[in-house]
Amino acid sequence: MPTSRAPAPLSATDYLKQVLTARVYDVAIESDLESARTLSRRLHNRIYLKREDQQPVFSFKLRGAYNKMAHLSPEQLKAGVICASAGNHAQGVALAAHKLSSRAVIVMPTTTPQVKVDAVKALGGEVVLAGDSYSDAYGHAVQLQAEQGLTFIHPFDDPLVIAGQGTIGMEILRQHQGPLAAVFLAIGGGGLISGVGAYIKAVRPDVKVIGVQMADSSAMAQSVAQGQRVTLTDVGLFADGTAVKQVGEETFRVATEVVDEFVTVDTDAVCAAIKDVFIDTRSIVEPSGAMAVAAVKQYVATHKTKGESYVAVLSGANMNFDRLRF
Ligand SMILES: *Cc1c(COP(=O)(O)O)cnc(C)c1O
Numbered sequence: 001m002p003t004s005r006a007p008a009p010l011s012a013t014d015y016l017k018q019v020l021t022a023r024v025y026d027v028a029i030e031s032d033l034e035s036a037r038t039l040s041r042r043l044h045n046r047i048y049l050k051r052e053d054q055q056p057v058f059s060f061k062l063r064g065a066y067n068k069m070a071h072l073s074p075e076q077l078k079a080g081v082i083c084a085s086a087g088n089h090a091q092g093v094a095l096a097a098h099k100l101s102s103r104a105v106i107v108m109p110t111t112t113p114q115v116k117v118d119a120v121k122a123l124g125g126e127v128v129l130a131g132d133s134y135s136d137a138y139g140h141a142v143q144l145q146a147e148q149g150l151t152f153i154h155p156f157d158d159p160l161v162i163a164g165q166g167t168i169g170m171e172i173l174r175q176h177q178g179p180l181a182a183v184f185l186a187i188g189g190g191g192l193i194s195g196v197g198a199y200i201k202a203v204r205p206d207v208k209v210i211g212v213q214m215a216d217s218s219a220m221a222q223s224v225a226q227g228q229r230v231t232l233t234d235v236g237l238f239a240d241g242t243a244v245k246q247v248g249e250e251t252f253r254v255a256t257e258v259v260d261e262f263v264t265v266d267t268d269a270v271c272a273a274i275k276d277v278f279i280d281t282r283s284i285v286e287p288s289g290a291m292a293v294a295a296v297k298q299y300v301a302t303h304k305t306k307g308e309s310y311v312a313v314l315s316g317a318n319m320n321f322d323r324l325r326f
Contacts, residue, residue, distance in 0.1 A: 009253055010159055015198035018163035019170055023070040024063040027099050028055055028167070033175040033311065036280040039293070043300045046309040049277070049293070050172055052316065053285050057123075059241070059316030060168060061092030061155070064191055067164030068153055069096045077102040082150040084141035086112040086134065088241055088316050089155040094125030105150060107141040109133055113320065135245075156191030157248025166195025172311055173203055181308040182208035182299070184263070184292035186315050187220045188242035190251030196313070197258030208260040212295040214239050214270070220247045220255055221262040238267050241288030241316055269294040277314065289316040 010018065031054045036047040052060040069081060080103030083093045090106045097104030106125045108117060109132060117127050130140035145152050154161060172183060183200060185193045197209040213221050216236030223229045229252050235243040247255070265273075270287050273294035277285050292312035299310075 009250070012198045012202045012258065015159075015163060015166060015195065015254070016202040018159065019166035019195065019199045022063075022067045022160075022163045022167050024066055024164050024167050026070070027066045027095055028060075028063045030171050031055060031168075033172060034281070036276075038280050039276050043297065044306045045300055046307075047293075047296055048176060048309065048311045049281065050168060050311055050313045051281075052168065053283060053289055053314045057088065057091040057095050058318050059088035059092070059289070060165060060192065060313075061088040061316075062095050063092075063167055064156075064158075064161035064164035064195070065089065065092040065153055066096035066099065068158060068160040069093075069100055069102065071160050072151055076151050079103075080105065080148070080150045081153050082107065082141050082145045082148075083153045083155065084108075084134065084138040085155060086116060086137070086240075088318055090116070090120050090125065091123060091318075093153050094120045094123035098124045105141075105144060105148075107137045107144065109137045154248070156189030156194075157250050159250060162191050162195040162198070162251065162254065164195065165192045166199045168192070168313060169196035169199035172196075173200065176309070176311065179309055180204070180207050181305070181310055182210050182260075183311045183313070184210045184212055184295045184299070185313050186239070186242050186288050186291040187211045187213050187255070188244040188288070190220050190247045190255045192313070192315065193220075193259060194251045194254035198254055201258045209258055210295065210299065211255065211259045211262045212291045213262065213264050214242065214291070215264045215266050217243050218262070218264055219244055220252070221264065223247055223252055224256050224259065224262070236267075239270060239287035239291060240320065241286060241318070242291065263295040263298055265291055265294040265298060269298065273297065283317065284319055285314050285317045286319045289314050
C-alpha cells in the first residue's frame with residue numbers, strides 16, 4: 001500500500017511530539033468546545049460538543065491531510081498528490097493542496113453524488129471518476145500515483161495524518177481544564193481516534209477515550225476484540241463518513257493501545273442525536289458527525305452517571321439529504 005510510514009512504530013509520547021509540532025492552522029480553525037445545555041440538563045451530566053463541523057470543509061479531515069502535505073518536499077508538492085475518496089477526505093486534500101499550490105488528483109467512484117464532485121472541483125481538485133466502489137477507485141488511484149509520480153495521501157493510515165487529527169485532542173484539553181470523564185469519537189479507519197487518543201493518554205491518562213461505531217460497520221471494534229485486523233464484506237452506508245471495511249495497520253496498533261472502550265450505536269440513535277445536536281446548536285451534522293452524541297446518551301443510560309463531564313466530537317456536517325429519508 002503506498003503510504004509512507006515511519007520506520008518504527010510511534011509510541012504515545014512520540015505522537016505527543018508529533019501533535020505538538022503538527023501544522024494544521026494554515027487551513028484549520030481551532031473549533032469551539034461548546035456546552036450542550038439542553039442535552040446536559042436532560043442527561044444530568046455536562047456534555048460538551050467539539051465543533052469540527054465548523055471547519056472550512058465541514059469536517060476535521062483537512063487537519064490530517066494538511067499536516068501530511070506540509071511535510072512533503074517542494075519537489076513532491078510540485079509533482080502533486082492523489083487520494084481516493086468520495087467524501088470528506090477528498091475535500092480536505094483538495095483544500096490543503098490549494099493552500100500549498102499543489103496539484104491534487106481526487107479519484108472518486110462513478111457513483112459519487114454530483115454535489116460532492118462539484119465541491120472538490122470548486123476547491124481546485126482534479127476529479128477522476130473510476131470504478132463502482134471505493135476499492136475500485138482506490139485501485140485506480142494507486143495506478144495513477146505510480147504512472148504520474150504523485151504522492152498518495154491516505155485518509156487515516158499515516159502517522160502524519162494521525163498527528164494532524166490529534167490536534168483536536170490538544171485543543172480539547174486546553175479548552176476544558178476541569179474534571180473530564182471521557183471523550184467520545186466516531187471511528188472509520190481510525191485516524192481520528194488514534195491521534196486524539198494518543199495525545200489524551202500522554203497528557204491526561206485519567207480521561208477515557210471511547211470509540212463509537214455503527215453496529216453494522218464496526219471494523220475497529222471487531223479487530224481489537226480479535227487482536228487482528230478483520231475485513232468486513234459489507235458495511236452499512238447510512239453513516240458514510242465511517243463506513244470502512246478494513247482499518248489501517250498503524251491505526252489498529254494505536255487504537256488497541258489508547259481506546260478504553262467501544263460503544264456501538266444504531267441508525268435510530270444517530271437520527272435522534274442529529275436532532276439533539278440541532279436543538280442545542282441549530283446546526284445539522286451528518287450521521288457520522290452525530291455518532292459520538294448518540295454514544296454519550298447510551299453510555300450515561302448504561303452507567304447511570306450523574307454530574308460527570310463528557311466531550312463528544314462533532315466530526316462533520318456534510319449531510320447528504322437524499323439519504324436522510326432512509
Ligand atoms: C472520516 C470521518 C470520521 C472517521 O475518521 P477516521 O479517521 O476514518 O476514523 C468520522 N466522522 C466524519 C464526519 C468523517 O469524515
